[in-house]
Amino acid sequence: MLHVSDLHLIPSQRRKIEWVRSLAELEPDLVVDTGDNLAHVDSLAPLLHALEPLLAVPGAFVMGSNDYYAPVPKNPARYLLPDARVPFASEARLLPAGELATAMRDAGWVDLTNRRDALRVGGVRLDLIGVDDPHLDRDVFPAPEPAGSATDEPVLRVGVTHAPYRRVLDSMHDDGADLVLAGHTHGGQLCVPGLGALVTNCDIDRRRAKGLHGWPGARPDAPGGDASTWLHVSAGAGTSPYAQVRFACRPEATLLTLTAR
Ligand SMILES: [Fe+2]
Structure with missing residues (x-):
């Protein structure tokens, strides 16, 4: 499973584009994109x-704030504030999130924006649940699956969110997710060697700003x-173009x- 996040791509980043293309050489069975693809x-x-x-591989995606709104110039030191959000709607420019989602869906990727879905990968069923970006308060947790609606049991339940807010992680855990994938934190982006991330840009603790952990x-x-x-x-693989x-x-x-239980 290849997890791609926070590319924050600007058109001049030719090396990054080639690097992303080269990831297909890893031959993943599934790609999960946790958003913030665009920065221009x-x-x-x-x-x-x-x-x-x-996109030729089975995949799933959710959007992040930087798929909906272009970044606005701001003091990079704002990144270190407890809540570094700027008022998106008033200052920012709209990005082509709808066209991006359409292109991903047309390629066969599963759109997990506030919805459930299922994928067959390698002959086994994966159940997927996702939310729209909690950093913008756009998350609406999907309703429970009707009992008995599936003909076979999934081998894995995967939750997908752009930002790892505690309320979303709790809901996915309660929903039975075996694995949750998130991005958004940029791993803290500016870290102190030996200490790690200073900020997570959301309400998750700094220790879990990146990498593999448990929840709760x-x-x-x-x-x-x-x-x-x-x-x-x-x-993630990018930064804000202004920081x-x-x-x-x-x-x-x-x-x-992933290995079998
Ligand atoms: Fe990001």
Whole structure:
């Protein structure tokens, strides 16, 4: 499972475009894109070129604030504030989120914007649940699946959200998600070596700003039988074009290898 997040692509980023294209060489069975793909009003065509080889693979996606609204110039130090949001609707320019979603759906990727869906990958069923960006308060948790509506049991339940807000992670855990994928934090973006992220840009703790953890508990080191959900937060592969700085926090996409229970 290839987890791609927070590309924040601007059309001139040719190396990033080639790098994203090269990710198909990892031969993932499934691609999950947790949003913030765009960072410029003219980024849609270059983004679709970058994603082209991955769009040939089964996939799922949700949108982030930077798919809906272009970034606005702001003091980079704002990133270190507890709530770095700017008033999106008043200052920002609209990005072609609708066209992006249409292109992804047309390629066969599953749109998880406040909805459930299922995918067959390698002959097994994955149940998927997603929300629209909680950072913009656009998340509406999907209604429960009607009892007995499925003919077979999924081997895995996957939750997908752009921003890992606690309310969303709690709801996905309560809904039975085995694994939740999120982005948005940029891994803290500006980190202190040995200490890690200073901010997460949402209400999750700094320790879980990136990487594989458990929700609500510490899953990777837990003994067998732990009922916690696996949580993977991608540090993402970009920055805001107005705060193009990462420190001690490399950009990333992640190949997650899932093994049978
Ligand atoms: Fe982002």
